[in-house]
Amino acid sequence: MKTFDYVRPASVREAVSAAAAPGAAYLAAGTNLLDLMKGGVTRPDRLVDITHLPDLDRIENLADGSVRIGALVRNADLAHDRDFARRFPAIAEALLSGASAQLRNAASVGGNLLQRTRCAYFYDPASACNKRNPGSGCDARGGDNRLHAILGWSESCIATHPSDFCVALVALDAVVEIEGRAGRREIPLEAFHRLPGDSPDRESVLEPGEMIVAVRLPAEAARFAAHARYLKVRDRTSYAFAIVSAAAALRIEQGVIAQARIAMGGVALKPWRAREAEQILLGGRADTALFVRAATAALAEAKPSGDNGFKIVLARRVVARALALAAAGTPERMPALPGSPFAAASGVLAHV
Template identity: 75%
Template sequence: MKTFDYVRPATIAEAVAASAAPGAAYLASGTNLLDLMKVGAARPDRLIDITHIAGLDHIDWLADGGVRIGALVRNADLAHDPAFVRAYPAVAEALLSGASAQLRNAATGGGNLLQRTRCAYFGDPASACNKREPGSGCDALGGENRLHAVLGWSPSCIAVHPSDFCVPLVALDAVAEIEGRAGRREIPLESLYCLPGDAPQRETVLEPGDLIVALRLADPTAFARHARYLKLRERTSYAFAVVSAAAALAMEEGRIRQARLALGGVAAKPWRARAAEDILAGARPGETIFRRAAEAALADARPSGDNAYKIELARRIIVRALTLAAAGTPQRLPALPASPFSSAPGARHAA
């Protein structure tokens, strides 16, 4: 690991000021950053440890019915907060389907948003990677790429964003609060991320010095009773998504008044499926309309390598997630969060 300068600010303002040094990076828990530093894929000159800043680890319920989640709230604390689970069950399920219990105890919400891709070539400094080293090429193209993107990719980068947490957050219009050198601003989470285009090294719209300080979610009432996150992975637990889907339905007299749908594991960003939402609005829930929505969500998908199977897999996980969401949020989160193999009423087991 390359050595670095270590600073530990006590306030947000001090942290942002400390970021003016060249090569500075914010350190929260470090579960992703330290790992990348060990293999040489991240080489910051200065770490700004934000974990000792007071006040960033609160979950605050807002007068408008929504919630504000401090950037340093640990994944496990959010996922096990009883009021949060009731209000945003698909978000809690996504959190609990990610990583391991040890990592969830350490990893923060803000860090989760900014975690880097798990593309093996990005994590290997001996490989060509336009994201890690602009202009060097992409060894994932033509390499081991069965887990890579099927939406929004470019010939310069086919990596996917690995987060589970972000998928239901994007479906539910979460907003990130950012402290920067020009003060405080807000960015809808969906707009935080950039598609690779010809500059995959630019992953977000954040400017140097920007620090995510909180996430906000709107009043959950409409979607809390019909919400699920489902995730297909190569082993039952502690694995990143091959594909995943967050589905939330606002039901009214047996019809879908409004639908929210987002996909994970398919693109460089959590992928909101608005065309599918439009098809579902006003419809009665059922397999035919769910399949039409799934077709619309993947209409622009194309394989970036040996991953054409992900397109049909994503359609099927959408149908399954919508079916389970329509059946109703379970009273208690399943033993295997987000697993399509959990038995639940209304589940189809032939994905």
């Protein structure tokens, strides 16, 4: 690991100023950053340690019914917060389906949003990677790309975003609060991560020095609590990144779908909201045929980026099953295997 200057700011304003310098990076828990630094994948000159800043580790219920999650709230604390998990069960399930207990105990909310892709070629400094080294090419194209993107990819980059948490957040219209030198701004999480295009090295809309201070869920997001699930298919039952995942949230009135939310993970360089599929569900009866139709629409634009055509079929099935699980109702207790297709089933599953 290359050495670095260590800076511990006393306020958000000081942090933003210290992190605006070229080569600076924010340090929260460091569960992804230190791993990348040990591998020589990222080589910051300065770490701005924000873990000692006050007031960023709170979950606040605001007067308008929205919930504000501070950037330093730990993944485990959010998932195990009873009130939060009751109101946003799909988010808690997504969090608990990710990483290991040790990592969830350390990893922060802001850090989860900013974690880097797990593309093996990005992680290997000897490989060509336009994200790590712009203009060097992409060894994932024509390489081992079974797990790579099927939506929104470009010739420059076929990596995926690895977060589970972000998938459920995007389904529920989360907003990111950002502090910069020019003050505070906010942006929907759906518009926060960038697709690769010609510049896969630019991963989010953050400008130099800008810092995530909170993630906010609108009041409306809690209206899906009775029918909200996260489903994640991976190579191991636990402690593995998604091959494909889906968050599904429904509002059902007298057997008819009044509102629907779907987002997919593991398919693109950002959490992928499937709005056309949501439209198809509106006004329909919650049954397998409708879910399959919606799932087909969700993948209508999908294209293999290599040996990963199977992911399109898999994603269709994962979306349809996530919808069936959501329609069957949020289980009273978190499943023993959160997000797992092997978890004890509740209700009728859609085998498609």
